[in-house]
Amino acid sequence: MKDFKLYAITGEEFHQGRDLIEVMEEAILGGVDIIQLRDKKSKKIDVLKKAQALRELTKKHDVTFIVNDHIDVALAVDADGIHVGQDDLPLTEARKVMGPDKIIGISTHKIEEARAAEAGGADYIGVGPIFETKSKEDVVDPVTTQYIQQVANEITIPFVAIGGIKLHNVDQVLAAGATRVCMISEIVGADDVKGTCEKFIEILK
Numbered sequence: 323m324k325d326f327k328l329y330a331i332t333g334e335e336f337h338q339g340r341d342l343i344e345v346m347e348e349a350i351l352g353g354v355d356i357i358q359l360r361d362k363k364s365k366k367i368d369v370l371k372k373a374q375a376l377r378e379l380t381k382k383h384d385v386t387f388i389v390n391d392h393i394d395v396a397l398a399v400d401a402d403g404i405h406v407g408q409d410d411l412p413l414t415e416a417r418k419v420m421g422p423d424k425i426i427g428i429s430t431h432k433i434e435e436a437r438a439a440e441a442g443g444a445d446y447i448g449v450g451p452i453f454e455t456k457s458k459e460d461v462v463d464p465v466t467t468q469y470i471q472q473v474a475n476e477i478t479i480p481f482v483a484i485g486g487i488k489l490h491n492v493d494q495v496l497a498a499g500a501t502r503v504c505m506i507s508e509i510v511g512a513d514d515v516k517g518t519c520e521k522f523i524e525i526l527k
């Protein structure tokens with residue numbers, strides 16, 4: 323997969339009434355190089371419509387597009403890949419459905435899961451939640467930056483830190499060995515989405 327640094331996930335509850343595509347385009351213009359559609363509430367038809375619009379946007383800006391959970395939607399819109407969790411479709415089955423060329427990312431919360439993801443052919447792993455987050459209902463306890471250190475020391479596929487990351491604590495995440503960060507609320511909930519992303523890009527340099 324094309325490498326990335328700043329990963330933004332949609333979270334329309336934080337958009338303050340702003341249009342999904344406008345918010346995500348601002349994020350892209352600020353430097354986000356991978357976008358994930360995550361929608362836990364909408365009907366499938368509406369998830370599909372949002373995915374179509376985001377596919378068009380990400381194509382226009384040459385940004386990687388990932389769909390969370392819905393493999394059928396990912397395939398229907400020719401997304402670049404899918405993100406699955408530990409309780410979603412297992413990696414082997416996800417690979418069968420997605421084919422060899424699509425990106426498969428998987429969430430991990432402990433080193434055993436990271437090892438299994440690497441051995442199972444994941445293209446990248448999510449490492450989190452690093453800090454407390456209110457953006458995910460069924461979230462496990464924070465894994466802290468210690469888990470980043472473990473992954474950085476052992477895992478060779480790309481990993482992205484996620485969960486409660488903000489401008490004020492991202493230094494701790496990078497100091498622990500992460501080079502890629504992923505956020506919902508700090509990016510899409512910002513008053514100035516583009517400016518916030520530019521600040522992250524400056525810090526990530």
Ligand SMILES: Cc1ncc(COP(=O)(O)OP(=O)(O)O)c(N)n1
Pocket residue numbers: 329331358360390391405406407408410427428429430447448449458482484504
């Ligand atoms: C990059 C990234 N990392 C982790 C997650 C969480 O996925 P999952 O555990 O399947 O939980 P839901 O997002 O489906 O609630 C993610 N989406 N993206």
Ligand SMILES: Cc1nc(C(=O)O)sc1CCOP(=O)(O)O
Pocket residue numbers: 429430448449450451452454455456457458461484485486487504505506507508
């Ligand atoms: C979707 C998600 N997955 C996580 C994990 O640890 O796997 S934490 C999380 C929520 C991230 O949102 P925010 O940046 O607003 O904290």
Ligand SMILES: [Mg+2]
Pocket residue numbers: 390391405406407410
């Ligand atoms: Mg999931």
